[in-house]
Amino acid sequence: MNTYEAVRIVAAREIRVKLRDKAFLFGTLFFLLFAVAGTALPPLLAGGPSSVAVVGQAPAALTAAGLDVRPVADEAAARAQVRAGDVDAALLTDGTLVAMTDAPGDVENALSTRPTVELLDPSALDPVLSFLVPLFFAVVFFFTSLTFGLQIAQSVTEEKQTRVVEILVASVPVRVLLTGKVLAGAVLAMGQIALIAIVALAGMRIAGTGSELVSALTPAIGWFLPFFVVGFVMLAALWAAVGALVNRQEDINAASMPVQLAVMLPFFAVMMLGDNPTAMKVLSYVPFSSPSAMPVRLFHGDAAAWEPFAALGVLVVGAVVTLAVGARIYEGSLLRTNGRTSMAAAWRDREARRLAELDAQQV
Structure with missing residues (x-):
């Protein structure tokens, strides 16, 4: 052998x-x-509605969808809250949706028209x-x-x-x-x-x-x-x-x-x-x-x-x-x-x- x-x-x-x-x-x-x-569990258990900083009048669709809507004074303040992690996204006056790495799906789905998405740090993990x-x-x-x-x-x-x-x-x-x-x-x-x-x-x-x-x-x-x-x-x-x-x-x-x-x-x-x-x-x-x-x-x-x-x-x-x-x-x-x-x-x-x-x- x-x-x-x-x-x-x-x-x-x-x-x-x-x-x-x-x-x-x-x-x-x-x-x-x-x-x-x-x-599988982290996304499934993430839970809770996304928070959105809104410049100007908040669309009724966001509130109707049960999202956490937070009015802010201007676009600079909205972007600052997104960068700080205080909110998941921000909706600007021209309809642009601002997020850090990925736009929250529940926010996009709540809007009547698909918004333009601006990612502040798309390469971040x-x-x-x-x-x-x-x-x-x-x-x-x-x-x-x-x-x-x-x-x-x-x-x-x-x-x-x-x-x-x-x-x-x-x-x-x-x-x-x-x-x-x-x-x-x-x-x-x-x-x-x-x-x-x-x-x-x-x-x-x-x-x-x-x-x-x-x-x-x-x-x-x-x-x-x-x-x-x-x-x-x-x-x-x-x-x-x-x-x-x-x-x-x-x-x-x-x-x-x-x-x-x-x-x-x-x-x-x-x-x-x-x-x-x-x-x-x-x-x-x-x-x-x-x-x-x-x-x-x-x-x-x-x-x-x-x-x-x-x-x-x-x-x-x-x-x-x-x-x-x-x-x-x-x-x-x-x-x-x-x-x-x-x-x-x-x-x-x-x-x-x-x-x-x-x-x-x-x-």
Whole structure:
């Protein structure tokens, strides 16, 4: 059996086990509900009539439609209220409807003739989207990497605890076993994200914001996928190494604390510093935070055309280094069953095994 076939068998086994796992199924359901809530509910729950500043006599149609009509002295005052966010739109004496980024539909529909629309800042992002999109990217990467990472670690520890790993290692090389586990986790994670994307698009259609939002999100989503895959593989190798360091499920949380911090700190950094261009630029080049930070910058239009390529290159280099470290710790601790293994001991044990293999080949 060649290496490719061995990896495929290990990955297929891992996928079958996860698809029967209730925790995985409930986690997927949670993400789907989150996608619906994040795309369909905000427009549907926005509620309340639009407020309109009116110069001169207010048309009776606005009051009849139940809109919040606010008389103002002149056009300058009307525009000032729109810019300040005190009203959603302003109706000038010549019938022009003034708004910031998008004219309220209920105001346009209430007027007997379709007005000329003047947008004061047409390129500005909707405040709700400016909040939800960074939240979406950060939450998806954070929870997916954390959930699947813990599952990979638990799977490795369970195989050690039940001594199944000794049978597996006798059949396939240790690195093939690690590759199969990481590949299975990546396939399941990408499948889950594909479902989330489909449900999110359906939610946009329900809310009637599909075309505009999809157009704004396309560059960010297009880059999020490769960043997500590389970032997930990088973290998955570390989670597998954590699972190999311990012999009991109860010890995983303590052993995985460094990896959990590597996932959690970038998540909170992106959430709290999302409106700081300098901080986000730095975060978009840090391997553990770039899968969330760079798509957010692309959505806001803050990144130059070359920056995603550069950031992805940095992430790939970081992933290669992390994979090498994780694989070495995994190999050095997988067959140790005398309690929790330290990273230093696993590192030394892997080197000792490598030298022994070289000596055996020379003999």
